[in-house]
């Protein structure tokens with residue numbers, strides 16, 4: 001590099017946000033690190049990091065461009081492959097993806113690909129460079145239901161292919177869980193909103209605050225557009241199905257994070273019980289700690305071995321003072337004057353059932369009570385079956401059935417979390433981005449086929 | 456996007472990046488792969504009428520602090536493939552890539568008839584130009600070719616004349632750096648009728664000695680010979696030679712710059728110092744043809760950022776700033792300035808100045824119980840050493856100070872005081 005390395009002004013949070021819940025837990029790389037990492041990269045051919053990235057970012061190419069001071073080119077390489085590349089730089093479980101595949105992992109240490117990607121995308125955000133231009137107009141109209149990572153990625157790709165795009169988004173802002181659901185100390189909303197801006201700047205009609213199925217009917221969308229991409233993600237956390245859930249002080253993990261992210265004051269004093277042990281539970285637990293909770297305990301009905309949170313997330317939670325209790329099944333939430341006062345658990349045994357699966361079996365007589373002030377539900381996300389029914393899209397328990405992004409309806413396509421089956425791969429932003437991109441190409445093939453008199 | 460197309464003595468190419476005559480241009484297969492990747496031109500691996508035999512092994516790389524590859528040395532000769540095979544492949548390449556520059560590099564025994572016969576045969580294959588290899592520093596020179604010709608201005612002129620008599624396409628003379636002053640051979644090439652010069656070929660070198668076997672590196676069955684050095688380490692030498700020719704009135708020819716080009720920045724420097732295009736060998740041997748993508752894109756963004764419409768707007772723009780030492784302003788002064796916020800306290804600048812410069816960086820109290828390094832600007836001569844050893848970009852800068860003296864060069868001083 002010839003000049004001094006770029007120092008992002010974006011990493012200093014706004015004054016009003018300077019609380020533990022908003023300050024990034026992961027500082028950006030320093031000047032020297034960026035240069036050393038960029039020059040340390042071996043520029044492998046047919047690189048394993050690129051193969052390991054679900055969106056196949058040409059990692060060696062973007063890193064080489066950092067080393068040659070071509071940050072504009074570098075940003076293009078990243079964002080072309082992954083329209084959600086700025087968020088991914090911060091939230092991807094890189095130890096399982098690109099960095100896990102780095103050939104230097106064993107003898108040295110993997111190149112800090114995520115951090116370098118963040119450096120470049122921070123630069124792009126700070127400088128406001130224009131990265132892409134839309135393709136020549138095709139005259140075809142595509143509706144996208146849901147402006148999260150999958151929907152935005154599809155929108156970007158469809159604009160590059162020249163199709164007119166309208167995004168329907170229930171919330172007031174785009175970005176989906178990147179904007180509303182991932183804790184701000186890991187992903188500030190501003191990053192995700194910048195990504196959304198990159199997409200809308202290509203000339204996308206954005207209808208925020210518009211719920212398909214409520215504010216506009218599914219039929220209207222189906223009849224007004226040449227193709228529809230369903231990218232509605234999943235919903236909030238389902239109920240536990242136990243008594244006491246309506247008490248004040250019982251939170252939905254995603255809703256709690258959403259409020260914090262939107263800058264609303266969310267007091268979480270005293271003792272907190274988090275139910276569930278996936279990444280959502282970890283996010284909610286660490287968020288609660290940062291909001292001032294004195295004691296945060298994660299209760300999981302199975303054991304550490306079955307926990308779905310990533311090891312790095314687990315370690316992070318412990319370092320934040322979160323305590324884990326295994327094999328505890330909530331039975332009821334106790335309260336007084338409408339407020340949570342405690343929660344009762346029963347211990348569980350994990351037994352193998354006949355077809356090789358594992359069953360959670362309460363141990364009779366092992367009930368115990370814990371005094372708590374807050375209970376946070378974090379046992380996964382609900383499905384948007386009602387919308388799927390309204391559209392007439394085939395699904396299995398709310399999971400859209402797809403082959404290569406196509407649904408049972410020829411003009412309806414689907415991408416992202418709404419297609420991820422439970423028990424399959426962990427839902428990830430980067431997967432949603434890749435699916436959005438690929439689905440857009442399927443839509444393009446469909447529309448081109450129609451133009452040529454096919455379908 | 457700026458216009459990257461270039462024209463070297465009438466040879467056009469879509470961008471200023473050519474492959475130098477070397478292993479990457481050994482066959483049609485390779486050159487076509489390179490053109491698919493985006494290279495603007497290729498100088499074919501040096502052809503001759505009587506193919507040579509090459510040795511095994513051939514190359515050695517210089518690692519610098521564990522990093523490959525600061526420099527590379529080779530004892531390879533020229534093409535060991537039959538001329539007819541090469542010509543057939545050249546025809547095929549030109550047919551498939553008519554917009555790219557295909558240059559035939561030639562090295563022939565210094566006899567007029569042999570030169571002219573080969574030139575005619577090769578130009579029938581449809582090459583866009585010739586490059587005369589008067590530079591290979593090993594092997595061929597022991598047979599009276601390559602740098603054995605390139606080191607003697609009269610032979611350069613004579614051999615060039617023989618080619619110019621029959622060539623119907625532009626003739627580039629490739630110069631050897633293994634000579635005291637490259638301008639003498641460059642002028643000879645111009646006098647012989649060359650349309651352009653290219654430089655540099657490789658520099659005489661011996662890469663190393665194996666401390667276990669005491670064999671030279673590389674070795675062939677236990678023995679070694681001197682080879683040719685190239686790669687990033689030779690760039691300053693090449694740049695100097697390009698600049699010397701660019702400002703020499705006796706060399707009124709376009710220049711193709713070669714030697715250590717690995718990034719678009721390297722290329723831009725050669726262009727600014729008077730090269731009309733650049734040729735690349737080692738960087739491709741190190742990382743493959745794919746580097747062309749960033750070379751082209753990086754240069755493009757640079758031109759865009761500076762508001763330049765064409766790469767030709769860069770060519771030679773720094774040449775007038777490259778002068779004789781005697782024309783430098785002796786009244787000008789810079790001093791080192793340490794940015795205390797960026798300083799990481801490695802003290803490298805301190806020890807460098809203390810032991811190897813002018814003892815003007817001193818430890819001092821920083822006002823809060825700690826220590827900081829400060830420059831005594833009265834003692835500092837502005838040599839740049841501390842700036843060079845500092846590991847933090849932008850931490851030590853050299854700032855201009857007013858000496859209160861009017862500008863004066865040594866030449867002016869001499870004319871007044873002599």
Ligand SMILES: Cc1cc2nc3c(=O)[nH]c(=O)nc-3n(C[C@H](O)[C@H](O)[C@H](O)COP(=O)(O)OP(=O)(O)OC[C@H]3O[C@@H](n4cnc5c(N)ncnc54)[C@H](O)[C@@H]3O)c2cc1C
Pocket residue numbers: 091092093145146147148149150151168169170171174175176177178181182183210211212213231232233234254257279280283384387415416417418427428429430432
């Ligand atoms: C707490 C939490 C933490 C996570 N952490 C990570 C992480 O660290 N790394 C990672 O890779 N992944 C993480 N994920 C997963 C990741 O956020 C998702 O996989 C990703 O956001 C899925 O993108 P999507 O576009 O499919 O869905 P979403 O992001 O859910 O977006 C769907 C959008 O559709 C809108 N919508 C829904 N229905 C309608 C309708 N009827 N009309 C109009 N709009 C509608 C929604 O409002 C939403 O904006 C996390 C998830 C959660 C919940």
Ligand SMILES: Cc1cc2nc3c(=O)[nH]c(=O)nc-3n(C[C@H](O)[C@H](O)[C@H](O)COP(=O)(O)O)c2cc1C
Pocket residue numbers: 475476477478500501514527528529531532533534560588590591629655656657684685686687689713714715716734735736737738
């Ligand atoms: C292995 C090897 C073989 C070479 N063979 C030739 C050759 O046949 N003809 C020639 O003109 N130059 C030859 N060269 C020199 C290159 O063309 C070039 O001038 C030199 O390597 C400097 O450029 P670089 O620093 O980009 O490598 C060779 C260089 C290498 C490394």
Ligand code: SF4
Pocket residue numbers: none
């Ligand atoms: S690169 Fe390796 S495998 Fe290829 S020819 Fe040379 S020594 Fe042989």
